[in-house]
Structure formats: structure tokens, C-alpha cells
Amino acid sequence: MxxxxxxxxxxxxxxxxxxxxxxxxxxxxxxxxxxxxxxxxxxxxxxxxxxxxxxxxxxxxxxxxxxxxxxxxxxxxxxxxxxxxxxxxxxxxxxxxxxxxxxxxxxxxxxxxxxxxDTIPVDIGKMNDSYFINIAGGGRLTELTYEVPSKLKTMLGQLAYYMKGIEMLPSIRATEMSIEYDGKLFEGEAMLFLIGLTNSVGGFEKLAPDSSVNDGLFSLIILKKTNLAEFIRVVTAAITGNHINDPNVIYTSANRIKVNSTEKMQLNIDGEFGGLVPAEFENLYRHLDVFVPIDRIRPEDRVD
Ligand SMILES: Nc1ncnc2c1ncn2[C@@H]1O[C@H](COP(=O)(O)OP(=O)(O)OP(=O)(O)O)[C@@H](O)[C@H]1O
Structure with a gap:
């Protein structure tokens, strides 16, 4: 049995x-x-x-x-x-x-x-010595998720994130960072970077519209330094998936990513505090078999 x-x-x-x-x-x-x-x-x-x-x-x-x-x-x-x-x-x-x-x-x-x-194999993220299922990131904006008290979160759900986000907006500033991804390099000031495994995170259903759950690749989103008005515009565009061609955004995919900063930059891993940079990210290809409603899974994500 x-x-x-x-x-x-x-x-x-x-x-x-x-x-x-x-x-x-x-x-x-x-x-x-x-x-x-x-x-x-x-x-x-x-x-x-x-x-x-x-x-x-x-x-x-x-x-x-x-x-x-x-x-x-x-x-x-x-x-x-x-x-x-x-x-x-x-x-x-x-x-x-x-x-x-x-x-x-x-x-x-x-x-x-x-x-x-029915199961499909699903990629899992590794950041230093921890694992994540949805998203990891860094920069001032990503700090807000764990600053929302858990009671408030249970009561209000997603709304609590947005309220906290709005409250924090004026204090959001760029961080100097270097991001090495599959041999390429971003160096400069950025508002935040996000490394995602799935396509929907924290109410942003289209954050990484073409991401696959088992292609061995992370979606990597870097939001470059902007002023507050531009920042709000890009974040609003992200709700409908219109951020991906924005000149302030680098939207790509990678299997291995290394992040460092000359500043003290906090990391966020699946919504929790994940320590400080430097960080190394690795996509663990098709690492776990997960039970799914197979007829709702995109053909390209099904594996026979
Ligand atoms: N018995 C417990 N008492 C308090 N906390 C617990 C207990 N068991 C698990 N936890 C913690 O509760 C956290 C949140 O749990 P979970 O994600 O399942 O629920 P949630 O209501 O969706 O919360 P969240 O909004 O944080 O995702 C877990 O990360 C876990 O560390």
C-alpha cells in the first residue's frame, strides 16, 4: 500500500x-x-x-x-x-x-x-542554502512584504501589501547592484530585482507572462533607477503585464544568477526575509513532481 x-x-x-x-x-x-x-x-x-x-x-x-x-x-x-x-x-x-x-x-x-x-515536474529555486517556490528578490520595494504584520495579512490578505506599499512609496530609492545572469552582466542602480519561478506573484498575475514552471529557467526582472512618478507608472503597468517592454525594465530569463551590492541589500525569499547579499541563485530543473489538474496545464508544461 x-x-x-x-x-x-x-x-x-x-x-x-x-x-x-x-x-x-x-x-x-x-x-x-x-x-x-x-x-x-x-x-x-x-x-x-x-x-x-x-x-x-x-x-x-x-x-x-x-x-x-x-x-x-x-x-x-x-x-x-x-x-x-x-x-x-x-x-x-x-x-x-x-x-x-x-x-x-x-x-x-x-x-x-x-x-x-497526474503530476508534472516543477522547477525549484535555490538561493544560497535555501529553497523557494515562487519568487526571490532584493531592493527597497521587496522589503515591504515581511514588514506587513501577519495578523493584518490574515485579516486583509493582499490588500495589506498594497497599503503598506503605498505608505512606503516615498522612501523607495534605488540600490547600487551587480547582477550576473548566465554570463551577462547588469551593473548600476536599480529599484529592485525579482527572480521568479511562476508567472503570478503577490496579486501580479502577469509579472512574468511567458514563464514556464519546468523549463529550468528563472524569469529575471530588473527595474532600473527611476523617479517616483515613473516608478508608479511601471508598477501599475505590471498589473496588466505591460512592464515587460518598458525601457526601465530588463525582462529576461536565466538558469544561474549572482547578485551583489556595494550597499547593504536585503533579500526576500518567498515573501520572507532572506538575509543580505551576496546571493547566488540556481534553478533546480524539474526537481519535484507535483500533483496538478493536468487538463488545465499548458501543453508545453506537461511532461510525459
Ligand atoms: N503552529 C504554528 N503556529 C504559528 N505559526 C506557524 C505554525 N505552523 C506553521 N507556522 C508558520 O506560519 C507561516 C505562514 O503559514 P502559511 O503560509 O501556511 O499560512 P498563510 O495564512 O497563508 O500565511 P502567509 O500569508 O504568511 O502565507 C509559515 O511560514 C509557518 O512558518
């Missing part, structure tokens, strides 16, 4: 998952899985829980939570010799990873996808 380990965050989003546990376990049992649950007890716990699932050779690990929980589970699975397949039940405030893979927010529907059994 195959074995499934559910790792869920009982504090995620609106704490919906608990009510569904019995149903979820039953669906998995009916589908032929011996299923068990681990409720995370604190930040970081899902990393250990996933490592234990690796040691115990579970066939699949199901992360139930928001992007924070999935990030931790992936940090437990990444670069292990044996890696269980990953199922996702998106019950968080932010579920960008699930959205990029078309995994529905309805708990039962998300489990049905796991039970159906």
Missing part, C-alpha cells in the same frame, strides 16, 4: 483545514493510500516534518497551508536523494504556487487532484 503524509499548518489562512481532515483522510484511504497527518507546531516545523517523511520513504507528501507552509515542505524535500511526490492543498492567505499550477482552493477538489494522480 502507498503511504501519504499530510503536513498541515493549523494556523493557516482561515483555519479551514481542520474541519476537513476526516474527509481528506478518507478520500486518500479509498484511493489506496495509508494516510497520516502532522500538524505543524511552529514556524520551521514543516521543514523537519518533510525531512522525516523523506527518511520514512513516504510515497507522497501533501502540504496543506499557504505559500509559507509549502515553502517549508519544499525546503525539507529539496536536494534529498529520495523525494516523495508533492500534493498541495491551498488553504493559506497567499496561494501563489497553487494558483500558478491551477490547483483549486476548494479543499475537496484539491484532494481529488491528488487522488487522480
Amino acid at each position: 502507498k503511504r501519504a503524509r499530510i503536513i498541515y499548518n493549523p494556523t493557516s489562512g482561515r483555519e479551514l483545514f481542520k474541519k476537513h481532515i476526516a474527509n481528506v483522510l478518507q478520500k486518500l484511504e479509498v484511493a489506496g493510500y495509508e494516510a497520516s497527518c502532522h500538524a505543524t507546531t511552529a514556524a520551521g516545523d514543516a521543514i523537519n516534518a518533510a525531512k522525516i517523511a523523506v527518511e520514512r520513504k513516504y510515497d507522497i507528501v501533501i502540504a496543506a497551508g499557504g505559500d509559507g507552509t509549502i515553502n517549508e515542505v519544499v525546503n525539507g524535500l529539496a536536494e534529498q536523494e529520495y523525494r516523495p511526490k508533492l500534493g498541495v492543498i491551498p488553504v493559506g492567505t497567499t496561494n501563489d504556487f497553487a494558483r500558478a499550477l491551477h490547483i483549486p482552493r476548494d479543499i475537496e477538489a484539491a484532494v481529488d487532484i491528488i487522488v487522480k494522480g
Whole structure:
């Protein structure tokens, strides 16, 4: 019999998952899985829980939570010799990873996808010694995501980011940075750089419109130094995907990226503080197999 380990965050989003546990376990049992649950007890716990699932050779690990929980589970699975397949039940405030893979927010529907059994391989990002699933970046603007208090975030969701963003606008300034990407070099002042794995991040659905989840490449976006009015114009254009041809923006893709700065520049990794530059980024090609609704996946992202 195959074995499934559910790792869920009982504090995620609106704490919906608990009510569904019995149903979820039953669906998995009916589908032929011996299923068990681990409720995370604190930040970081899902990393250990996933490592234990690796040691115990579970066939699949199901992360139930928001992007924070999935990030931790992936940090437990990444670069292990044996890696269980990953199922996702998106019950968080932010579920960008699930959205990029078309995994529905309805708990039962998300489990049905796991039970159906279709997977695609998905690229994972590595920044220094940590792993990310959505996006990493640096520059003043990226600092705002972790300055939003988590309570406010749960209450208001995406809106909290924007409010904080608007409040911070006047203090946004450029940072001197050097970015080496697949042998090319950007050197100069920039407002921010973003390194993305998926196409939609933090409510920007078209941030990297042509990115693929398993081509081995990051989308790299560098927003060069601008004045405040230009900055607002480019960020607004990004909502509709119209930033990619903007003269203030470098929009490209790369497998390996190195970032450094003469200034103290903070890094952000999947919305959390990720230390200071220098940083090296590597795209781990098709590193994890993730359960997806296969008929909703673009043909070029399906792998037979
Ligand atoms: N028992 C717990 N108590 C408090 N925090 C926890 C617990 N278990 C996990 N966490 C932390 O909660 C963070 C946020 O969780 P998650 O992403 O699942 O939910 P969320 O509601 O979507 O939050 P976010 O908006 O930050 O994404 C995780 O990064 C994890 O470190």
C-alpha cells in the first residue's frame, strides 16, 4: 500500500483545514493510500516534518497551508536523494504556487487532484542554502512584504501589501547592484530585482507572462533607477503585464544568477526575509513532481 503524509499548518489562512481532515483522510484511504497527518507546531516545523517523511520513504507528501507552509515542505524535500511526490492543498492567505499550477482552493477538489494522480515536474529555486517556490528578490520595494504584520495579512490578505506599499512609496530609492545572469552582466542602480519561478506573484498575475514552471529557467526582472512618478507608472503597468517592454525594465530569463551590492541589500525569499547579499541563485530543473489538474496545464508544461 502507498503511504501519504499530510503536513498541515493549523494556523493557516482561515483555519479551514481542520474541519476537513476526516474527509481528506478518507478520500486518500479509498484511493489506496495509508494516510497520516502532522500538524505543524511552529514556524520551521514543516521543514523537519518533510525531512522525516523523506527518511520514512513516504510515497507522497501533501502540504496543506499557504505559500509559507509549502515553502517549508519544499525546503525539507529539496536536494534529498529520495523525494516523495508533492500534493498541495491551498488553504493559506497567499496561494501563489497553487494558483500558478491551477490547483483549486476548494479543499475537496484539491484532494481529488491528488487522488487522480497526474503530476508534472516543477522547477525549484535555490538561493544560497535555501529553497523557494515562487519568487526571490532584493531592493527597497521587496522589503515591504515581511514588514506587513501577519495578523493584518490574515485579516486583509493582499490588500495589506498594497497599503503598506503605498505608505512606503516615498522612501523607495534605488540600490547600487551587480547582477550576473548566465554570463551577462547588469551593473548600476536599480529599484529592485525579482527572480521568479511562476508567472503570478503577490496579486501580479502577469509579472512574468511567458514563464514556464519546468523549463529550468528563472524569469529575471530588473527595474532600473527611476523617479517616483515613473516608478508608479511601471508598477501599475505590471498589473496588466505591460512592464515587460518598458525601457526601465530588463525582462529576461536565466538558469544561474549572482547578485551583489556595494550597499547593504536585503533579500526576500518567498515573501520572507532572506538575509543580505551576496546571493547566488540556481534553478533546480524539474526537481519535484507535483500533483496538478493536468487538463488545465499548458501543453508545453506537461511532461510525459
Ligand atoms: N503552529 C504554528 N503556529 C504559528 N505559526 C506557524 C505554525 N505552523 C506553521 N507556522 C508558520 O506560519 C507561516 C505562514 O503559514 P502559511 O503560509 O501556511 O499560512 P498563510 O495564512 O497563508 O500565511 P502567509 O500569508 O504568511 O502565507 C509559515 O511560514 C509557518 O512558518
